[in-house]
Amino acid sequence: MAELLQVKDLVTQFKTESGVVKAVNGVSYYINEQEIIGLVGESGCGKSVSQLSVMQLISAPGEIAGGKVIFEGKDLLKYKPHGPEMRSVRGAKIAMIFQEPMTSLNPVLTIGQQLTEMLVLHLEMSNDEAQKKAIELLNMVGIPAAERRLEDYPHNFSGGMRQRVMIAMGLSCNPKILIADEPTTALDVTTQAQLLEMMKDMVQRFRTSLIIVTHNLGVVARYAQRIYIMYAGRIVESGTTKDIFRNPRHPYTMGLLKCIPRLDEEEGKKLVPIEGLPPNLINMPPTCAFLPRCSWKIAKCSKKPWPELTSVGDNHFIRCYADTKEKK
Amino acid sequence: MNQKNNDVILEVSDLKMYFPVMRGLLRRKVADVKAIDGVSFKLMKDETLGLVGESGCGKTTVGRCVLGLYRATAGKIIFQGNDITALSEDKMQSYRKNIALIFQDPYSSLDPRQNAGSIVGEPLKIHRMIMTKGEYKDRVDELFSIVGLDPSMADRFPHEFSGGQRQRIGVARALACNPSLIICDEPISALDVSIQAQIINLLEELQDSAKDLSYLFIAHDLSVVRHISDRVAVMYLGHIVEICKSRELYEKPSHPYTRALLSAVPIADPFIEETRERIILKGEVPSPLNPPSGCPFHPRCFMAIPECSKVLPPLHTIETGHEVACIRV
Numbered sequence A: 001m002a003e004l005l006q007v008k009d010l011v012t013q014f015k016t017e018s019g020v021v022k023a024v025n026g027v028s029y030y031i032n033e034q035e036i037i038g039l040v041g042e043s044g045c046g047k048s049v050s051q052l053s054v055m056q057l058i059s060a061p062g063e064i065a066g067g068k069v070i071f072e073g074k075d076l077l078k079y080k081p082h083g084p085e086m087r088s089v090r091g092a093k094i095a096m097i098f099q100e101p102m103t104s105l106n107p108v109l110t111i112g113q114q115l116t117e118m119l120v121l122h123l124e125m126s127n128d129e130a131q132k133k134a135i136e137l138l139n140m141v142g143i144p145a146a147e148r149r150l151e152d153y154p155h156n157f158s159g160g161m162r163q164r165v166m167i168a169m170g171l172s173c174n175p176k177i178l179i180a181d182e183p184t185t186a187l188d189v190t191t192q193a194q195l196l197e198m199m200k201d202m203v204q205r206f207r208t209s210l211i212i213v214t215h216n217l218g219v220v221a222r223y224a225q226r227i228y229i230m231y232a233g234r235i236v237e238s239g240t241t242k243d244i245f246r247n248p249r250h251p252y253t254m255g256l257l258k259c260i261p262r263l264d265e266e267e268g269k270k271l272v273p274i275e276g277l278p279p280n281l282i283n284m285p286p287t288c289a290f291l292p293r294c295s296w297k298i299a300k301c302s303k304k305p306w307p308e309l310t311s312v313g314d315n316h317f318i319r320c321y322a323d324t325k326e327k328k
Numbered sequence B: 001m002n003q004k005n006n007d008v009i010l011e012v013s014d015l016k017m018y019f020p021v022m023r024g025l026l027r028r029k030v031a032d033v034k035a036i037d038g039v040s041f042k043l044m045k046d047e048t049l050g051l052v053g054e055s056g057c058g059k060t061t062v063g064r065c066v067l068g069l070y071r072a073t074a075g076k077i078i079f080q081g082n083d084i085t086a087l088s089e090d091k092m093q094s095y096r097k098n099i100a101l102i103f104q105d106p107y108s109s110l111d112p113r114q115n116a117g118s119i120v121g122e123p124l125k126i127h128r129m130i131m132t133k134g135e136y137k138d139r140v141d142e143l144f145s146i147v148g149l150d151p152s153m154a155d156r157f158p159h160e161f162s163g164g165q166r167q168r169i170g171v172a173r174a175l176a177c178n179p180s181l182i183i184c185d186e187p188i189s190a191l192d193v194s195i196q197a198q199i200i201n202l203l204e205e206l207q208d209s210a211k212d213l214s215y216l217f218i219a220h221d222l223s224v225v226r227h228i229s230d231r232v233a234v235m236y237l238g239h240i241v242e243i244c245k246s247r248e249l250y251e252k253p254s255h256p257y258t259r260a261l262l263s264a265v266p267i268a269d270p271f272i273e274e275t276r277e278r279i280i281l282k283g284e285v286p287s288p289l290n291p292p293s294g295c296p297f298h299p300r301c302f303m304a305i306p307e308c309s310k311v312l313p314p315l316h317t318i319e320t321g322h323e324v325a326c327i328r329v
Helices: A047-054 A084-089 A111-123 A127-140 A159-171 A189-206 A217-223 A241-246 A251-259 A299-303 B059-066 B089-096 B116-126 B133-146 B151-155 B163-175 B193-209 B222-228 B246-251 B256-264 B270-275
Strands: A003-016 A019-032 A036-040 A062-071 A094-097 A177-181 A209-214 A226-231 A234-240 A310-313 A316-318 B008-023 B028-044 B048-052 B074-079 B099-102 B181-185 B214-219 B231-236 B239-245 B316-319 B322-324
Touching: A003 A047, A019 A036, A019 A047, A019 A062, A019 A209, A019 A234, A036 A047, A036 A217, A047 A062, A047 A177, A047 A209, A094 A159, A111 A127, A111 A159, A127 A159, A159 A177, A159 A189, A189 A209, A189 A217, A189 B256, A209 A217, A217 A241, A217 B270, A226 A241, A226 A251, A234 A241, A234 A251, A241 B270, A251 B193, B008 B059, B008 B214, B028 B059, B028 B074, B028 B214, B028 B239, B048 B059, B048 B222, B059 B074, B059 B181, B059 B214, B089 B099, B099 B163, B116 B133, B116 B151, B116 B163, B133 B151, B133 B163, B163 B193, B193 B222, B214 B222, B222 B246, B231 B246, B231 B256, B239 B246, B239 B256, B246 B256
Parallel strands: A036 A209, A036 A226, A094 A177, A177 A209, B048 B214, B048 B231, B099 B181, B181 B214
Antiparallel strands: A003 A019, A003 A062, A226 A234, A234 A316, A310 A316, B008 B028, B008 B074, B231 B239, B239 B322, B316 B322
């Protein structure tokens, strides 16, 4: 299968008064056609910023300081953020769904206006065609009485319904890649399940690749084929979903899996928290950012800079010096 | 569990809380939002009862009624053998040192202009638990170390702490007056995954080391609730639909809503996820302004029969300590 999107050594930084924050610090990943991948990390690890960088949606004081985003053989970062080339990709070929369905829809425009705007702009449909297509899309994402609801404003919809509208909007131009940034975090569990199942069906139907950005390991366990774990602006582990969960090798991934309570755990099991706090991204030392919290550290860790991703198995990479295979 | 009456610390019976909806120029009452509509449960000494449900199910309202922050429309709240349902503000004050609250959001629940030490020590002053300045300082220092903060940080202000540390301050404040009941309202949902476990463990350790400390643990995250609770009550639209030991909740959930809720929670294990059956509910939670007749869950239920829309099923025991409100179970 061909790699549809390839991100290479992406660096995105924010210049603040107290120093330069490297929110994304040399991130590389790829996604194949019709694949679902997960990008997992805690708040501030750079998972959202890396996706916004792909879409060139970074505004001052942020800037993309390096790297390549190769999509269909062309480097998207060569395009001007507001130029026509980038605009023909953004929304049309790579679409994005945001976390907050409340704030990412325009409150003063009807759902119909917001849905048809993209169709008219990117697919050059006439207003009537766009209207028809919009109704079709709303039906597909399970919004009843779609024809009537086109006239409604975002506040007439519940949180789950708004996110359905966002998904319809994301898929409206039949994109190659859909980026879902914490698509269900603001929603209740049963709604979350409804939406994730629906999203999975939709991307299969549209033959779209899906990038799920989330902090919830459970969500990616069910839907993603491959997973990237991020910490402090870098990818610390990547591999197939099964490898990541059955055979995690980076200390951070291992810690993360041990510190979440599971529905099916045994009675009386203690959680093992990761001690300490995520690092401040301003003026980071060159050594591994997880070092202060790591229980596997060896002498080499504090002397050498953060290691490169090294292979520990078939398509399984970690960024760590310690031999985490023994005594697991 | 032997349910001797003196082991019960909190008994809530048939609690109802309706919020009136006023409309028009004369502010006439046009309807009621039935936030909780007949909730009953008992909380034992040293026990953790989890209250779980989706947003709008009334779980937070239950907690606030117990604290006397809302005046219940009907029903009874018995705390340590005394009826505290309709106490005046003065009398309620003396109970509040025995019932503490930990809030969801550690960012908005701490006064930004107060330093951490005085946030933690304020309950001591209000309830006149401390006589001298030296005693006060000692107690505040002690509270800081109990929750794993350095007492020298007492002069700092909330913005100088991280989310997890702030929630520790919230826990220390709750502990200040040695309460026998702490209501934890979503205490970890605003925190990062790797920090959540620290707070969960802290709460568990506190309960182990205290003599009598009960938690009413309100949360929407089933895995967390199941982990920390001895028993779990599942709420839907103002009613408790199932209440049982937390082990049984995962092993034999009985109410169709509980089953759907459990199946919707993803488990961080792709091998289990591959084979797990998922019950996807139809539609959305109805408005508590206009709840469905009969069983509140019947319009979305995959097991519903015509009778379900006629009668409100009461909780009935299907096994010792396992109660379900469903006529099909």
